[in-house]
Amino acid sequence: MDSQRSQAEPGHPPLAALAVQPLLNRDYESRPAAFYERLRAEYGPVAPVDVLGVPAWLVIGYSQTLDILRDTRGIWSRRVDAWRAYREGAVPADWPMLPVVESGNSGFQDGADSTRLRGAWGEGLRPFQDRSRTEAKALELAVRRYADELITVLAESGGRTGWADLSAQYARPLPLMVIGRLLGEGADGDDELIIDLWRVMDAGPDAREASERLTARVAGVCEARAKNPGADLPSYMLAAVPDLTTDELTREMAMMTGLVGDVTGTLICNTITEVLIGETGTRDSLSAGMIQEAINRASAANPPMANLAFRWAKADVRVGRFQIAAGDPVLVSPAAAHLDPAFTRTSSPDSIYSSRAHLAWGAGPHACLGRDLATTVTTIAVERLFERFSALRLALPADQLPWRSSPLMRGLRSLPVTYELADGPPEPPARPPAADEEPEPPSDGGPNSLARRVLRMMRLSQP
Ligand code: HEM
Numbered sequence: 001m002d003s004q005r006s007q008a009e010p011g012h013p014p015l016a017a018l019a020v021q022p023l024l025n026r027d028y029e030s031r032p033a034a035f036y037e038r039l040r041a042e043y044g045p046v047a048p049v050d051v052l053g054v055p056a057w058l059v060i061g062y063s064q065t066l067d068i069l070r071d072t073r074g075i076w077s078r079r080v081d082a083w084r085a086y087r088e089g090a091v092p093a094d095w096p097m098l099p100v101v102e103s104g105n106s107g108f109q110d111g112a113d114s115t116r117l118r119g120a121w122g123e124g125l126r127p128f129q130d131r132s133r134t135e136a137k138a139l140e141l142a143v144r145r146y147a148d149e150l151i152t153v154l155a156e157s158g159g160r161t162g163w164a165d166l167s168a169q170y171a172r173p174l175p176l177m178v179i180g181r182l183l184g185e186g187a188d189g190d191d192e193l194i195i196d197l198w199r200v201m202d203a204g205p206d207a208r209e210a211s212e213r214l215t216a217r218v219a220g221v222c223e224a225r226a227k228n229p230g231a232d233l234p235s236y237m238l239a240a241v242p243d244l245t246t247d248e249l250t251r252e253m254a255m256m257t258g259l260v261g262d263v264t265g266t267l268i269c270n271t272i273t274e275v276l277i278g279e280t281g282t283r284d285s286l287s288a289g290m291i292q293e294a295i296n297r298a299s300a301a302n303p304p305m306a307n308l309a310f311r312w313a314k315a316d317v318r319v320g321r322f323q324i325a326a327g328d329p330v331l332v333s334p335a336a337a338h339l340d341p342a343f344t345r346t347s348s349p350d351s352i353y354s355s356r357a358h359l360a361w362g363a364g365p366h367a368c369l370g371r372d373l374a375t376t377v378t379t380i381a382v383e384r385l386f387e388r389f390s391a392l393r394l395a396l397p398a399d400q401l402p403w404r405s406s407p408l409m410r411g412l413r414s415l416p417v418t419y420e421l422a423d424g425p426p427e428p429p430a431r432p433p434a435a436d437e438e439p440e441p442p443s444d445g446g447p448n449s450l451a452r453r454v455l456r457m458m459r460l461s462q463p
Contacts, residue, residue: 015057015328016085020050023058023307023331029403032306032410036060036336045320045340049331051407052096054085056329057322058307060336062343062359064319068311068332070364075317076330078108078366082312084327097407100309105255107309107366114365116241117252121369123240124233128182129372135231136376139181143377146177147384149451160421163395166385167415169455171269172198174381175260177450182256183221184232191453193217197261215254222249256370264374266304266411267295267360268381273415274298275386277398281355286386291379296355300343303360306335306410334359335410391420 012018027035039047045061059065068076080101085091091098101108106117127135147170154169155162164170176197180188187193196217199210222234223246229235233256234249271294274282280301285294310331313324324330337343337359361368368374386392394401395416402413 012322014325015048015055018048018055020048020055023049023051023056023407024405029405030399032335033339036333036339039336040340043321046322046324048322051331054091054095054097054329056310056331057319057324058336059319059330059332060340061320062337062340065332065334065337065359066363068319068330069308069359069362069366072364075314076311077110077314078114078311079110080108080310080312082314082327083310083329084312084325085329087327097309100408103251103255105251107255117248118369120237120241120244121252124237125370125373127231127236128233129370129376131376139178139373140376140380142181143174143178143380144384146174146451147381148388149449150174150455151384151388153449153451153455155419155421158419161419163416163418165414166272166392166417167265167269167412170385171272171381171415172261172265173451173455174268175264175377178264178377179257179260180450182233182260183218183253184225184230184235186224187217187221187232190217197257214257215250218253218257219246219250222246222253225249259370260374260377262409263304264377266409267299267374268378269412269415270302270304270410271295271298271378271382272385272392273394273401273412274301275382276392276394276417279398286382291383292375293355294382295375295378296358299360300338300355300358302410303334303338303358304411305360305362305408306406307331307333307408308362309408331407334362388422389419390422391418393418 021039025035027038039049039058039060045059045064047058047060049056049058059068080086083091083101086101106114106121109117127133128139130136131140150170150173154164158164176194179197180190180194183193193214196210196214200207200214225232225234226238226246226249229238234253237249237252238244271282274280274297275286275294276283280297282294282297282301285291285297308331310329313326313328313330315326317324343357361371395418401415404411404413
C-alpha cells in the first residue's frame with residue numbers, strides 16, 4: 001500500500017494547476033491500452049486528467065484502485081458535498097456529469113445513509129438473485145424467452161444467413177425488457193417507459209423530456225407499490241426498509257434502470273464482442289462451457305463501467321507520486337487497473353491475482369449488489385445466442401468497431417455481425433416450469449410480443 005495520510009509538503013502544484021490531459025480522446029476510445037500505458041509511463045499509478053472541462057485524478061494502478069475501493073481507513077467520500085470545487089461553485093452549471101454526481105442515489109452516499117440503502121437493495125434483490133426462489137426462476141425463464149424472441153425477430157429479414165447489429169437488436173433491448181419485470185405489474189407492459197429509457201440512454205435531442213417522463217413514471221410505480229405492495233423489486237425494498245420515502249425509492253429505481261438497461265446490456269455486448277474477436281480467452285472459456293469465466297475475461301478486457309463515477313478525498317492523502325488534496329475528485333478506473341502489469345501478469349504461475357480478481361463489479365463498501373442478477377441475464381443472453389446461431393462473425397475488423405465516447409462506460413455503439421442460423425426451431429426451456437411458476441408463452445416472438453414491440457419502438461423492426 002503506497003497511499004498514506006500525510007500532511008507533508010506536496011512538492012507539486014495543486015490538481016487545478018497541473019497540465020491535465022483530456023480523458024476523452026481518440027486513443028481512450030479506440031486504443032485505451034495505449035492511452036493508459038502513456039499515462040502510466042508519464043505519471044505512475046495516478047494521473048491528473050481533464051474530464052469534460054473539470055480536472056480530476058484518474059487512478060490507473062491496480063493496487064491503488066483496490067485500496068481506494070476498499071477504503072479501510074475511511075478516507076474517501078461518495079458525497080458530492082465533499083467536493084471542494086463544487087462547494088465553492090467552481091463546477092460549471094452545464095458540466096455534463098452534474099446530473100450523475102448530484103443524483104443523490106445510494107451510489108453517492110456514505111456511512112449510515114449508504115448502509116440503509118444498501119440494506120434495502122440486498123433484501124429487495126434477494127428474491128431475484130437467490131436461484132431457489134420463485135421470482136428468480138420465473139425471471140430466468142422470461143429472460144430466455146426474451147432472448148429467443150429477439151433472435152427470431154432479428155433473423156426474420158435475412159433467412160438462414162444475414163446481417164445484424166447485435167448491440168441494437170439484441171444486447172440493448174434484452175435488459176430493457178427485464179426492467180419492466182423487476183418493477184412489477186403494470187410496468188412490465190409499459191412500452192412508453194421502455195422507449196423513454198431507450199431515448200435517455202441514447203442521449204438524443206429528446207433525452208431531457210424523456211428523462212423527466214421516465215422519472216415521473218417510475219415515481220408513479222413507487223407510489224403505487226407503497227400503497228399496494230406486490231412481488232417486485234420496489235415492494236421488496238420497501239418491505240426491508242419501511243421508512244424509505246417515495247423520493248428515495250424513485251432515485252434507486254431510476255439508478256436501477258440504468259444499471260439493468262445500460263450497464264447490463266453493455267456487459268452482454270462486450271462479452272459477445274470478446275467471443276467474436278477471440279483474443280482474450282473469452283471464446284476459449286465459452287467453448288469449454290465455462291460461461292462465468294468467459295464473463296470474467298470479457299469484464300477484465302472491457303469492464304462496462306470503465307471508470308467509477310467520482311469519489312472525493314476527505315483528507316490530504318498520498319497516492320502514487322501525487323499528494324491528493326482534501327476535496328479533490330478521483331475517478332478510479334477498473335479499465336486501466338486491468339491493464340496494470342501487476343494485474344496482467346495474472347496468467348503466470350506465481351500470479352497473486354486470479355482472473356476473478358477483476359474490478360468490474362467494484363469492491364469494498366460500495367461493491368455491486370446486483371452482480372448475480374446481471375450475471376444471470378448475461379449468461380442466458382450469451383448462451384442462447386451461441387446456441388441459436390451456428391456461425392457469427394464480426395462484419396468489421398476488430399480495430400474498426402465503433403466504441404462509445406463516454407467518461408464512464410466502455411461499450412460499443414453498434415456490433416455489426418454476419419450470422420448463420422443453426423438448424424431447427426428454438427429448443428424448449430431447459431426444464432418445464434414448476435407448479436408455482438407461470439407457464440411461459442411460446443418463444444417464437446408472436447406478432448405482439450414484447451420483443452417486437454420494443455424493436456418497433458426502437459424502429460428496428462417492421463410494423
Ligand atoms: C453488468 C452489469 C453491472 C455492472 C458491471 C455493475 C458494476 C457495479 C460497480 C462497479 C459498482 C461500484 C461502483 C463504485 O464503487 O463506484 C456497482 C455498485 C452497485 N450496483 Fe452494480 N453493476 C451492474 C449491474 C447492476 C444491477 C443489475 C444492479 C441492480 C439491479 C446493480 C446494483 C448496484 C448497487 C445497488 C450498487 C451499490 C451502490 C453503492 O453502494 O455505492 N448493479 N455496480
